[in-house]
Amino acid sequence: MLLERIYDTDLAQASYFIGCQAKGTAIVVDPRRDLSPYFALAEQHGMEITAVTETHIHADYLSGTRELAAVTGATTYLSAEGGKDWSYGFDGEPLRDGDTIELGNITITAVHTPGHTPEHLMFLVTDGAFADEPGYALTGDFVFSGDLGRPDLLDEAAGGKDTRFEGAKQLFASLKRSFLTLPDHVQIFPAHGAGSACGKALGALPSSSVGYERKFAWWAKYLDSDDEQGFVDELLEGQPDAPAYFGRMKRENRDGPAVIGYPLPELSEMPAEQVAAGIDAGDLVVVDPRPVDEVHAGTVAGAVNLPAGQAATYAGWALDPERDRRGLVMLAADAEQAEELRAHVMRVGIDTTAGYVTSTDGLPAFTPATVAPGDLDGLEHAMLLDVRAASEYADGHLPGATQLHGGRVMWNRDRLPESGTIVTYCKSGARSSVVASAMRSAGYDVTELEGSYLAWEDAGLPTEK
Numbered sequence: 001m002l003l004e005r006i007y008d009t010d011l012a013q014a015s016y017f018i019g020c021q022a023k024g025t026a027i028v029v030d031p032r033r034d035l036s037p038y039f040a041l042a043e044q045h046g047m048e049i050t051a052v053t054e055t056h057i058h059a060d061y062l063s064g065t066r067e068l069a070a071v072t073g074a075t076t077y078l079s080a081e082g083g084k085d086w087s088y089g090f091d092g093e094p095l096r097d098g099d100t101i102e103l104g105n106i107t108i109t110a111v112h113t114p115g116h117t118p119e120h121l122m123f124l125v126t127d128g129a130f131a132d133e134p135g136y137a138l139t140g141d142f143v144f145s146g147d148l149g150r151p152d153l154l155d156e157a158a159g160g161k162d163t164r165f166e167g168a169k170q171l172f173a174s175l176k177r178s179f180l181t182l183p184d185h186v187q188i189f190p191a192h193g194a195g196s197a198c199g200k201a202l203g204a205l206p207s208s209s210v211g212y213e214r215k216f217a218w219w220a221k222y223l224d225s226d227d228e229q230g231f232v233d234e235l236l237e238g239q240p241d242a243p244a245y246f247g248r249m250k251r252e253n254r255d256g257p258a259v260i261g262y263p264l265p266e267l268s269e270m271p272a273e274q275v276a277a278g279i280d281a282g283d284l285v286v287v288d289p290r291p292v293d294e295v296h297a298g299t300v301a302g303a304v305n306l307p308a309g310q311a312a313t314y315a316g317w318a319l320d321p322e323r324d325r326r327g328l329v330m331l332a333a334d335a336e337q338a339e340e341l342r343a344h345v346m347r348v349g350i351d352t353t354a355g356y357v358t359s360t361d362g363l364p365a366f367t368p369a370t371v372a373p374g375d376l377d378g379l380e381h382a383m384l385l386d387v388r389a390a391s392e393y394a395d396g397h398l399p400g401a402t403q404l405h406g407g408r409v410m411w412n413r414d415r416l417p418e419s420g421t422i423v424t425y426c427k428s429g430a431r432s433s434v435v436a437s438a439m440r441s442a443g444y445d446v447t448e449l450e451g452s453y454l455a456w457e458d459a460g461l462p463t464e465k
Contacts, residue, residue: 001106001127002026002045003136005189005206006037010312010344011061012196014206016138016189018125019047020104027051027103028074029123029138030191031064034343035071035262051101053077055140055191056120057086057253059153059246060198061312062349064257066090071262077101081112082119090256095121105129111178113142115171116149116198122178124186137188137210142171143179144190146203146217150239153198157246168232175223184211197240241389243407245316245348252349260351267330267338270355272362275329279364284354285326285441286363287311289341292433296448300331301364305437307430308337311344317407318438319350327354334358368436369447371423373456376449382420385409387435388427388453396463398425398449398456406435416444425449425456 002019017038019026026047028038031054042049052074054065069076069092080087080094095101097112105128113122122142124134141149151167154160187209194204201218214220222231252258278284279302286300289308299305306314319328328345330353332338338356345353357363371379376398386397387406397403404412406426416422422444426432429452436446449456457463 001125001129002047003125003189004041006041007193007206008032008061008312008347010310011347012193012202013061014189014191014193015064017041018103018106018108019045020106021045021047022129023104024048025050025103027053027101027108028068030054030058030140031068033062033064033067033257033260033346035064035068036343038068048072049074051075051077051103053095053101053123054079055122055138055142056117057082057088057250058141059157059242059250059253060192060196061347062249062257063253066257067259067262070259077110079110079112079119079121081114081121082117086117086119086254088256089254109134113140113174113178115151115167115174116141117154117167118170120149124182134182134186137182137186138191139179139188140191141198142174142190143188143213144192144199144202145188145205145208146213147199147201148175148219148235150199150235152236152239153242153246153250156242157244158250159247164236165232168235169228171235172223172228172231175219179210180214180223182210184209184214186210188213197242197246200239238391240391241405241407243316243405244411245320245407248320248322248349257349258351260346264342267335267342267353268355269335270329270357272357272359275357276363278327278329278354283326284329286329286331286357287341287345288331288437289337290331292429295433295437296368296370298360298365298367299437300360301366302441303331303366303437304441305433306341306345307434308341311341312347314434315345315350316348318410318434318441319345320410321350321352325352327352329354330356331360332356332358368433368440370450371447372450373459373461376423379423379447380421381423381447382417383422385416385422385424385435386426386453387424387431392427394465396453396465398453399462399464401425406431409435410438410442413442419445421445421447423447423449425452427453
């Protein structure tokens with residue numbers, strides 16, 4: 001049996017390629033939309049992708065399940081455990097608790113593990129060439145290394161009301177019924193790693209084991225003592241802010257992401273005159289992936305700053321394709337970087353990349369407004385906006401600051417002043433640059449605090465909690 005983990009460091013998301021070497025067939029679990037890694041593995045190992053599935057309806061990225069099935073003709077398997085509200089809106093073979101997928105010598109057994117989401121499945125993998133019982137568990141967002149999937153996202157991102165409490169209780173029951181009943185030697189492969197907003201304390205290790213989690217995970221003591229309420233209280237406390245785009249991901253992943261076709265057409269370098277005209281007409285917007293200090297030295301008018309390597313994460317914060325259908329022009333070193341940026345933004349359902357430029361020459365220039373910490377009192381402003389997480393704000397913030405997570409700002413415009421200057425800050429300036437650029441692109445007058453909170457502290461200026 002072949003088991004390969006494909007990891008996206010941008011969104012801290014893992015998908016899995018499982019292949020039977022005897023039959024030359026493979027299944028992909030929790031694929032993302034840019035499909036090249038799966039085809040590369042299939043070619044490398046001489047395998048055909050014949051099946052595709054996912055552990056649940058995801059909130060943080062747009063699933064590639066439908067795309068991969070359309071390109072390969074693979075059979076799609078989808079959870080049928082979500083009830084009327086969380087049943088898939090596109091075709092697939094239904095999977096219920098105990099159902100199996102046969103892949104040559106490999107048997108994959110679906111186990112219903114509600115809690116993070118109602119329809120969630122864990123997949124137990126048996127390598128029939130060597131064993132007659134499961135040795136591996138693809139746990140999705142059920143069990144992570146050192147943590148559990150948060151049960152509050154239906155409330156935070158999908159319009160639910162107080163579903164988190166029932167979800168937390170379901171998670172407790174799922175652990176008792178479906179996880180702790182597994183042998184200690186079973187290896188677990190979760191769908192996320194450290195940095196994901198799908199939990200609050202995910203470990204960086206790519207895998208773990210049932211025995212290790214049983215002994216060392218924070219939640220183990222509550223299961224040992226059968227303390228459901230203690231478990232619920234600790235699980236729900238301190239979960240990170242969920243970006244607003246999670247709601248769009250939940251809807252689109254349930255209903256069926258658009259199939260865009262593969263391979264994608266190559267991106268072309270666009271003439272500066274064409275891009276400048278498109279910006280002026282409101283048809284194009286430049287994506288600037290450079291670090292904040294380079295952006296502050298000079299960028300393109302209306303450009304959105306999406307730092308390279310995290311373009312998917314921050315595209316979800318800054319761009320809303322339901323509201324804004326402008327074509328994206330990637331400011332890139334070359335075609336390869338432009339293609340990579342397109343792949344990243346596609347992961348959060350942004351499919352409007354039009355081309356790229358390699359220089360800002362000939363484009364309308366813009367230098368973002370900034371203010372030094374010592375000069376803030378002398379700057380007339382309508383709002384001081386802290387775009388960090390609520391937990392960071394609680395640990396200390398600038399006097400008079402309003403907190404609104406960076407991933408929620410553009411979806412809460414009613415909380416922003418209609419006129420006047422808005423001053424933004426985060427911890428070091430990177431997140432603030434992303435949010436400020438998105439706000440400017442939408443017409444707001446924004447000034448960024450130079451160096452953000454760290455610079456304010458270094459200057460010995462007052463903070464409050």
